[in-house]
Amino acid sequence: MPAVNHGPGHPGLASSPAPAPASDSPPASSPAPASRKVVLEPEEIRRALTRIAHEILERTDGGAGTVLLGIPTRGVPLAQRLAERIEQVEGRPIPHGSLDITMYRDDLRLRPARALGRTEVPAGGIDGAIVVLVDDVLYSGRTVRAALDALNDLGRPRSVQLAVLIDRGHRELPVRPDYVGKNLPTSKQEVVRVMLTEVDGADAVLLGRADSEGRE
Amino acid sequence: MNRHLISAGDLTRDDALLILDTADELAQISDRPIKKLPTLRGRTVVNLFFEDSTRTRISFEAAAKRLSADVINFSAKGSSVAKGESLKDTALTLEAMGADAVIVRHSASGAPQRLAGWVRGTVVNAGDGSHEHPTQALLDSFTIRRHFGRSASSRAGAPGAASPGSASRVPADGALDGLRVTIVGDVLHSRVARSNVLLLHTLGADVTLVAPPTLLPVAVGSWPCSVSYDFDSALPKSDVVMMLRVQQERMNAAYFPSVREYSRRYGLDAARMAQLPDQAIVMHPGPMNRGVEIAAEVADSARSTIVEQVANGVSVRMAVLYLLLGGAEGES
Numbered sequence: 001m002p003a004v005n006h007g008p009g010h011p012g013l014a015s016s017p018a019p020a021p022a023s024d025s026p027p028a029s030s031p032a033p034a035s036r037k038v039v040l041e042p043e044e045i046r047r048a049l050t051r052i053a054h055e056i057l058e059r060t061d062g063g064a065g066t067v068l069l070g071i072p073t074r075g076v077p078l079a080q081r082l083a084e085r086i087e088q089v090e091g092r093p094i095p096h097g098s099l100d101i102t103m104y105r106d107d108l109r110l111r112p113a114r115a116l117g118r119t120e121v122p123a124g125g126i127d128g129a130i131v132v133l134v135d136d137v138l139y140s141g142r143t144v145r146a147a148l149d150a151l152n153d154l155g156r157p158r159s160v161q162l163a164v165l166i167d168r169g170h171r172e173l174p175v176r177p178d179y180v181g182k183n184l185p186t187s188k189q190e191v192v193r194v195m196l197t198e199v200d201g202a203d204a205v206l207l208g209r210a211d212s213e214g215r216e
Numbered sequence: 217m218n219r220h221l222i223s224a225g226d227l228t229r230d231d232a233l234l235i236l237d238t239a240d241e242l243a244q245i246s247d248r249p250i251k252k253l254p255t256l257r258g259r260t261v262v263n264l265f266f267e268d269s270t271r272t273r274i275s276f277e278a279a280a281k282r283l284s285a286d287v288i289n290f291s292a293k294g295s296s297v298a299k300g301e302s303l304k305d306t307a308l309t310l311e312a313m314g315a316d317a318v319i320v321r322h323s324a325s326g327a328p329q330r331l332a333g334w335v336r337g338t339v340v341n342a343g344d345g346s347h348e349h350p351t352q353a354l355l356d357s358f359t360i361r362r363h364f365g366r367s368a369s370s371r372a373g374a375p376g377a378a379s380p381g382s383a384s385r386v387p388a389d390g391a392l393d394g395l396r397v398t399i400v401g402d403v404l405h406s407r408v409a410r411s412n413v414l415l416l417h418t419l420g421a422d423v424t425l426v427a428p429p430t431l432l433p434v435a436v437g438s439w440p441c442s443v444s445y446d447f448d449s450a451l452p453k454s455d456v457v458m459m460l461r462v463q464q465e466r467m468n469a470a471y472f473p474s475v476r477e478y479s480r481r482y483g484l485d486a487a488r489m490a491q492l493p494d495q496a497i498v499m500h501p502g503p504m505n506r507g508v509e510i511a512a513e514v515a516d517s518a519r520s521t522i523v524e525q526v527a528n529g530v531s532v533r534m535a536v537l538y539l540l541l542g543g544a545e546g547e548s
Contacts, residue, residue, distance in 0.1 A: 103542075104255075108255065108543060111543055113540070115234060119244060153248065153253075
């Protein structure tokens with residue numbers, strides 16, 4: 001999906017006077033302004049993740065040989081939360097980590113170079129594993145394409161599945177999620193913003209107009 | 217950050233930290249079976265080397281190739297430069313071939329600056345005369361940061377906590393505040409020293425230069441560091457000792473009575489190394505004159521980071537190339 005759903009990449013080397021991205025310095029401007037509507041409350045996010053965790057267990061035979069990889073920024077805490085829930089149910093830990101896809105993006109040349117996220121593959125690697133990619137919002141599908149390329153350089157999983165908290169439609173590539181927290185019909189002029197306690201200080205999913213973001 | 221990297225002094229603290237953080241992530245690539253990223257596919261990087269170099273040229277070449285850029289190596293020997301072609305004409309030739317970045321090393325201070333005015337692509341200074349060598353300074357800071365537990369990965373691993381012994385001095389952003397770095401030797405001819413002083417100062421380290429008076433530049437008083445002529449008194453107050461090569465090839469006068477005398481007063485041997493604090497490290501940008509500025513037993517000791525510096529060079533240069541070429545900025 002396009003960068004707008006991730007919240008800001010870092011302004012990086014651009015010497016533009018743009019202020020630091022909101023995600024790095026939470027509340028200041030984050031609490032929903034009038035133009036944004038809350039579409040998921042913290043409780044609903046919690047239930048959606050619990051359901052996805054159970055679905056993953058069903059589809060992967062109790063999580064055997066499964067690795068959860070979150071896509072930075074907000075896919076990482078989501079993968080972490082899913083791993084905790086799976087451990088609560090199954091009583092054994094499930095390997096999880098993060099997969100940064102910045103270097104594999106297809107729109108690198110459209111924006112100034114951005115800071116990289118962290119890639120942490122669990123010790124066992126991903127060869128022969130069922131890899132579940134975890135992200136916050138599925139939109140164009142371009143992030144997932146980049147993630148598949150990145151996985152290819154790390155090893156050869158037995159299969160790759162996709163879990164997202166929000167599917168907002170408007171695919172530009174043949175990509176389909178295996179686990180969805182909520183299908184959210186949107187127009188392209190709208191912006192979906194996922195906020196998570198680990199990154200933004202609070203849990204919420206907001207729907208706003210693009211012009212209030214000034215991006216996209 | 218500018219479109220070019222000419223001087224370490226052009227980097228703000230945020231620029232420098234972004235490069236070091238990016239290098240931290242890119243360092244993981246060298247542990248993978250497939251050491252390659254598609255990021256600079258279709259971009260052309262020219263290594264334009266008018267002066268001999270082993271590690272810097274190979275390091276830049278490896279960095280560009282790991283990012284999938286096309287690399288053209290140009291060395292002055294065997295080229296039209298030997299027939300008298302000027303720097304400007306060489307630059308225009310490269311321009312016509314569509315170079316997106318030119319990595320330049322030249323014996324004349326200021327050559328990369330001139331080049332930047334002639335080509336549309338990005339210019340990266342890989343060492344100009346006795347002026348600057350910014351990527352060496354970046355890789356030195358990267359190495360220091362890793363050793364003192366201030367890189368992004370170690371910060372992420374232990375939030376709030378810190379490496380033993382330096383708990384109160386670790387800043388949140390991974391800079392080098394409060395670390396004491398002593399740079400020893402031929403400062404006068406050293407582009408490494410100049411770039412390091414500028415960058416280390418930007419990152420908050422306390423830098424002391426130690427050299428015989430004849431091997432200090434006239435204007436050293438205006439540099440953001442302190443100066444000492446006495447190596448032994450500086451040793452116990454150093455977290456990092458960076459030894460510089462005595463650059464015989466640039467010396468056209470007698471700067472010290474004899475190599476033995478230089479070595480006795482300003483060389484780092486085992487006895488001097490024993491005076492260092494426990495956590496201190498010994499650095500050298502290479503190539504080393506073993507037995508002159510650094511004793512073999514010191515260069516091969518556990519405190520020496522010399523081999524590590526070379527490995528880190530590739531990660532840091534990947535970060536520089538990615539940040540200068542990877543985005544839209546370079547196209548404007």
